[in-house]
Amino acid sequence: MTGTDYVIEMSGITKQFGEFKANDNINLKLKKGEIHALLGENGAGKSTLMNILSGLLEPTSGEIKINGEAVKISSPSVANKLGIGMVHQHFMLVKKFTVTENIILGSEPNRLGFLDKLAAKKMINELSGKYGLSVDPTAVVEDISVGMEQRVEIIKTLYRGADILIFDEPTAVLTPQEIDELIDIMRELVKEGKSIILITHKLDEIKQVADRCTVIRRGQSIDTVDVKKTSQQELADMMVGRSVSFKTKKIKAAPQEVVLEIKDLVVKESRGLEAVKGLSLDVRAGEVVGIAGIDGNGQSELIQAITGLTKVESGSITLEGKAVQNLPPRKITETGLGHIPEDRHKYGLILPMSLEENIALQTYYQKPLSNHGFLNHRAINQYATKLIEEFDVRTPNEFVPASALSGGNQQKAIIARELERNPSLLIAAQPTRGLDVGAIEYIHKRLIEQRDKKKAVLLMSFELDEILNVSDRIAVMYEGNIVAIVDPETTTREELGLLMAGSSLEKAQAALAAENNERSVGEENHFES
Ligand SMILES: Nc1ncnc2c1ncn2[C@@H]1O[C@H](COP(=O)(O)OP(=O)(O)O)[C@@H](O)[C@H]1O
Ligand SMILES: [Mg+2]
Incomplete structure (x- = not known):
């Protein structure tokens, strides 16, 4: 025995990338058998x-002890030998190999290949059964679901004898059901004596599974707390460094003239089926209209049609009194559209290009950024640095490729670019997906600010809290049409849920009225602890 309660003690860890300190004197201690969240x-x-900790990077300074003994983790294989295994944010499996081949890949063979494989199969089956990690050992990785890829990664670390498992934002890629399964798996792992570090920025997950939580902010240790004794609000405030509000403050909307008018719109999806089926909707200056719906009910096609990214079959789209259906995207943009796209990597940014170029992407060909067809590099630089400052885009400088920024900062860069042009219609599609609470709060404020500047805002989101929080009117989309328009002030999550599942407004209200007699109130906001 070593006489320590901790399986891992990281003390005073500093990591510099050039001048930049990504880790600045961080401490983290992991107890045996706990789930320890790392929040930031x-x-x-x-x-x-x-x-x-997993041997991929060497610290600039600091000390690591395992079971009370100082160690130097100079490579991932050293980490393996010390019983540390990491399930990365982006999986590192070989796509063309089978599940079994991936699991045994890189482990040291101690018998002839043939026998080794048999033993491996047996062990994989054992691990899979013991922890509820269902995988298909013979499937090729490129054919399996993301959830199964993750389970393969977990088995791979266990196969190599890991006692300490690190999960880097494991739920970001999972469906709600897969998240529940993963949580069960983590519980099973600690029951068997494993210790877990869970990286996440989702507060409800921390409350659900973690015993303790270490909070870091801008590379520095803030605190380690007992999760049971700490509210989500306290965790959020520590993470962001100020008091965060989950509910965006806003005054009542004062809608004015119609900015976007959609009439009898029909749009087909990529396979040629109708995805939007005769939809009509108005969005006025000074209001946020939220589009709620379950993924795949035509929301994406609707937005692609408005923004010119897909063809309109029939019907009309009028922006500021001009028919814009089937115009090229740039023409629609110039008519007065700002677009925060659903897929920021595909449509929002050109990842290998610099942040500066990305910020100028919509306006570089106009004065003052260009003159007679020549780019004015000085003007572009001034424009970009001003926006980086104003929109608090955290970046080493304006020349790094957009790919180097975190998701939240990439999103801020897109918002900066789109809002600076002062469009009369702003379309925000899933604007906060994958972002943390601080960034979400910031983006919600900016959307409402646009509204208060008498712009029209169309928000599409799968997050009911976001829809309820930000919208002035909610249009519920179901099977390619708008089935109800409701007032967020008087509509509950449950009601919205039923509408999104295809229930009529009357039916939804009746169903809930019947249930309401038995239910207590006050569960509306799931953020509150
Ligand atoms: N290899 C690297 N070179 C330069 N900067 C890096 C490198 N890796 C990470 N960073 C920077 O260090 C900071 C912390 O990154 P990271 O540890 O990935 O954050 P998190 O996982 O909390 O989102 C970021 O600003 C990131 O841009
Ligand atoms: Mg990360």
């Missing part, structure tokens, strides 16, 4: 710290 905003330095 995007870019706080969580992955860096865990890459140090």
Whole structure:
């Protein structure tokens, strides 16, 4: 026995990338058998710290002890030998190999290949059964679901004898049902004596599974707390460094003239089926209209049609009194559209290009950024640096490729670019997906600010809290049409849920009225603890 309660003690860990300190004197102690959350905003330095623990990065300074003994984790294989295994944010499996081949890949063979494989199969089956990690050992990785890929990664670390498992934002890629399964798996793992570090910025997950939580902010240790004794609000405030509000403050909307008018719109999806089926909707200056719906009910096609990214079969789209259906995207943009796209990597940014170029992407060909067809590099630089400052885009400088920024900062860069042009209609599609609470709050404020500047805002989101929080009117989309328009002030999550599942407004209200007699009130906001 070593006489310590801790399986891991990281003390005073600093990691510099050039001048920049991604980790600045961080402490983290992991108890045996606990689930320890590592909480921090995007870019706080969580992955860096865990890459140090798993031997992928060498710290600039600091000390690591395992079971009370100082160690030097100079490579991932050293980490393996010390019983540390990491399930990365982006899986590292070989796509063309089978599940079994991936699991045994890189483990040291101690028998002839043939026998080794048999033993491996047996062990994989054992691990899979013991922890509820269902995988298909013979499937090729490129054919399996993301959830199964993750389970393969977990088995792979266990196969190599890991006692300490690090999960880097494991739920970001999972469906709600897969998240529940993963949570069960983590519980099973600690029951068997494993210890877990769970990186996340989702507060409800921390409350659900973690015993303790270490919060880091901008590379520095803030505190380690007992999760049971700490509210979500306290966790959020520690993470962001100020008091965060989950509910965006806003005054009542004063809608004015119609800015976007959609009439009898029909749009087909990629396979040629109708995805939007004769939809009509108005969005006025000075209001946020939220589009609620379950993924796949035509929301994406609707937005692609408005923004010119897909063809309109029939019907009309009028922006500021001009028919814009089937115009090229740039023409629609110039008519007065700002677009925060659903897929920021595909449509929002050109990842290998610099942040500066990305910020100028919509306006570089106009004065003052260009003159007679020549780019004015000085003007572009001034424009970009001004927006980076104003929109608090956290970046080493304006020349790094957009790919180097965290998700939240990429999103801020897109918002900066789109809002600066002062469009009369702003379309925000899933604007906060994958972002942490601080960034979400910021983006919601900006959307409402646009509304208060008498712009029209169309918000599409799968997050009911976001829809209820930000919208002035909610249009519920179901099977390619708008089935109800409701007032967020008087509509509950339950009602919205039923509408989104295809129930009529009357039916939804009747069903809930019947249930309401038995239910207590006050569960509306799931953020509150
Ligand atoms: N290899 C690297 N070179 C330079 N900067 C890096 C490198 N890796 C991470 N960073 C920077 O360090 C900071 C912390 O990154 P990371 O640990 O990935 O944050 P988190 O996982 O908390 O989102 C970010 O600002 C990121 O841009
Ligand atoms: Mg990370």
